[in-house]
Every structure is written in structure tokens, then in C-alpha cells.
Amino acid sequence: MDTEQARDKAIATPHAQANREASLRDQLCRQKYEIEELAGQLVETQDLLLAMYDLSQATRSHLGLGETLRHLANEATRLVCVKGAILCVGPTIVHHPTALIDDLSLLNHLEIMEERGTDLILNTPQATLPTGITNLCFLPINLQGSLKATLVLINREGNFTAPDLKLGRAIAEQAGAHIEHALLYQETLAQTRLQAEMDVARRVQLHLLPQARPNVPTLDIYADSRPALQVGGDFYDFVSEPDRPLLLLLGDVAGKGISAAMIMGLVHTATRSAARFMPDPTPAKVLSRTNNDLYDDLTLLDSFITAFIAQYVPEQELMRYANAGHAPVIYRPPNGRAQLLEGDGIPLGVLPMTLSEDYTLDFTAGTLLIVTTDGFNEARDPNGVMFGYERLLELVDEFADQPAQVIAYGLYNTIDGFTGGQIQEDDQTLIIIKGLGKDGAS
């Protein structure tokens, strides 16, 4: 029995040893394979990191969107070893080095990718591809906001494989960060430009407004202009020359910003020169001459001006006026009700003639003439309801007994209360003229 067991053992032992050796060899082989695999992955990761580093370095100094996209496409082509790349960001499409694929095929494939919501790889011979194209890889780029972006890689030697896809995805992710940076830069630049333009426009406007009110013993005059964030083209002016009747004018240039400010400058010069140098400058004549002077410029700039001019005749206690399409002009006789004075003339710059005539108002003690721009009547409350003319007339009646400046404050405060602290959409400009009578008492 013992010998039998010993014999069996002797036979079994070399057999078991052989088994053990085989399993060890297998284990070694597996581990060697795993180490090779790991080393391969490490190299790949290092390559990827190096590629990302290159990409960052190459793109860092480019700030504009177009420039950034061109460089990203160039780097993607180099790093993934493809013949060409395309970057699509919203409506902007950048090809590198040239357009290898036509727009229609590109857009069709983008649509397919969008429907899938993930990468799209088209390798030959499985996929049907446009002529000259052997394979395509579409990689979505995640951007914040609604803008869609895609990286397209074209013609990889051989075909696109899993490592290519991995590298491509990493590039797409990096590209996303760079594109967002470029978009942000673009937006900031546009805002800065707009801000600079608004500042210039506002400076021009403020510079053109008179610094002092004319001193006429029989009139109480107040004028002011509150420019909106984007300058709206309102202006007022007084022209007071020795031995000439005082002219008061207020107007509104159609349009906003720098062009409105430029036109304001033209009107300022034209009306002043007309008022100073015409032999007998009545309001209608000044409007007509200003229209002649500015008609061609206003045609070129696609703009027009509504303007109101008044001329005070102290000897007769009269106010002569002419209106080129301006509203609202409010007249309130002493102890009467405030009413809108409708104009007859068309705005300046619309036709070669103005069709404005001179009219006169009695301007004895207590008479009020208030000319504002539409920034008052078109001001809106938080529900979008306009202030309107009716409320403006009631307000004038309410404040009529007050001095001109108090009336102005009353109007501004009431409008501010009405709009409830919303952003002022348009300039708010006014001239208030109150007759004091010959003894100068209100």
C-alpha cells in the first residue's frame, strides 16, 4: 500500500510541477502583456499631454475668433495626422488647409451628427463619402450657451482608430475652452467699442448744449436735457445777438449714437449761422434755410430732424414760432388749459422745402410754452403703458403756477415715478418759457 502510494506520488509530483510552471509562465506572460499595455497607455497619455500643451501654446496668443479657429484647425490637422480639418462655430466655418469638402455635404453630415448627439466616424469602405474623401471624423465641441461647435477631421491615412478618436476628443475639449475665450474677447471688444462710441456721442451732445440761459427780464426760461444711455439726438439752443430778437430752438434727430451726435453738430452750426446772419431771421426762415443747408447731408445719412423754433418779440409781448414736425409743443394761456400746438411743417431733411409758416402767440404774464422731446410722452411704465400726451397736459396744468425750473423738476420727477426706475430709453429734453409780464412779476 505504501509503495503504491509512493509510486503514485512520484508520478504525480513531476506532473503537478509541470502544471505549476505552466501557470506561472502564463501569469508572467499576462503581466508582461499588462505592463506593455500600461507602458503603451503611458506613452499615449504623454503624447496626448504633449499635444494638448502644443495646442495651448499655439493658440494662446490668438485672440480673435477667426484667428483662433484657423490655428486650432491647423494644430488638429498636425496632431491627428490628417489631410485637413474644419472648425464650425455657429455660422462661422474655417477650413484648413483648404476646403476639402463642399458646404452642402458638410452641413448634411453636421445635421446627422447633431441628431446622434455624439461623435460620428465615417471610414471607407463602410461609409458613402463625397469624392476625394476617404474618411471623416465629426467631434462635437461643448460650448456654454446656445452656440454649436464641431471639429471635423478629414482623410486619416489608413482609417480613424480608437486612439485617434481619443486624441480628437481631447483636442475638441481644449478647442472648446479656446473658442469660449475668443468669443468672450470678441464680445468684450464690441462692448468696449460701443461704450467708446456712446461716450463720444454724449460728449458731443453735452458740448453743443448752451451753458447758460438767456437773460430776458420778461421771461422765465428753463431748459435741460437728460441723455439716455445711448444718446438719442436731442438738442436745444438759444441764439441771442445784440439788436436781434432771442431765438429758442429744440429738436430731435432721427437715429441714435454717434451719427445722431454728428448731425446735431451740423444743425447747431446751421441754425446759429442762419439766426445770426440772415437779414430778418423769422423762425420759418431759419427752418427753411437750415433745411436747404442740411438736406443733402441728411439724405446721405438717411436721417431727418424735427425742430421747433420760437422768437420772442418783447415790445409786443408776442412769441413767434414755426414748427418742422416737432411734437409735443404745449401752450397754456394765463388761466386757460394746457393744449397741444400742432405744427404744419414737415421735418427737416424730408423734402427740399419745409412747408413751415410763422405763427404768433400772445405772451403776457402767466403764459406758458413748453416744448419737450418724445422721451417724455413715450416713457413707459413697467407694464409697457406709455405716459402719453393727456397725462403731460394734466401735469402742465398742475404745475402751471410754479416757476419754470419747478415745472421742469415736476415733469422729470413725475416721469421717473411713472417709469418706476427702469432704464431711460430715450433722451428727455425740454424748454420751458413762462411770460412774466412787463413788470417782471410771475
Place this chain on the structure above:
Amino acid sequence: MALTTRTVGNVTILELSGRFDAHMAPAILEWYGKLRTSQVVVNLAGVNFIDSSALAALTGGMKRCRQQNGDLKLCALQQPVQVIFELTRMNRAFEIFPTEAEAIASFRR
């Protein structure tokens, strides 16, 4: 704001709707650039608001057409739009008709 165009004989009809303001004015000015005729009717039946930029855009078109011996006429103004034309007296500068048919017919006079 929407913009559609049609042609009736030699007259081009521009139909607008919605708010006609500073946002729409550039599109109108661009549209004039492609215009082949100088006889235009702008149908404002669908326009419920108009501002000074819009008036400036219409004025620009009217001047271009008149320079080429044509005209830009308006029709079917809603009440709030009509009021703006009256206040600014632009109704004295434009030919305005109650209906599109009348505006088109006026070119045949």
C-alpha cells in the same frame, strides 16, 4: 417684425408687420439696395408701432424713388401709426392711401 414683397405690374409692394423701429430700419434700407423699380407701395396694415428710425427709413426710400421719377407711397395705416404721421406732419410728405389697390392705381394716373 416681418417683411414680404410682391409685384403688381411695375409696382413693388412691401408688406410689413409688427413693430417698425430701429431694429427693422436697417433691413428696409438694405432692401432698397436690391430694388429694381422706382414705384413702391409700402403696406403698413400689419404695423402697430412706428418710431423715428422707421420714418427715416421710409423717407430714405421715398427720396430714392422720387430721384428716379418714381415714388414710394403708403397704404393701410393703423390708427396709432396714422397719429404719428399727423403729429410729425409726415403725412404732408408722403402720399398715403386707405387701401393697397388705391395706392397701386395711383401709379397709373
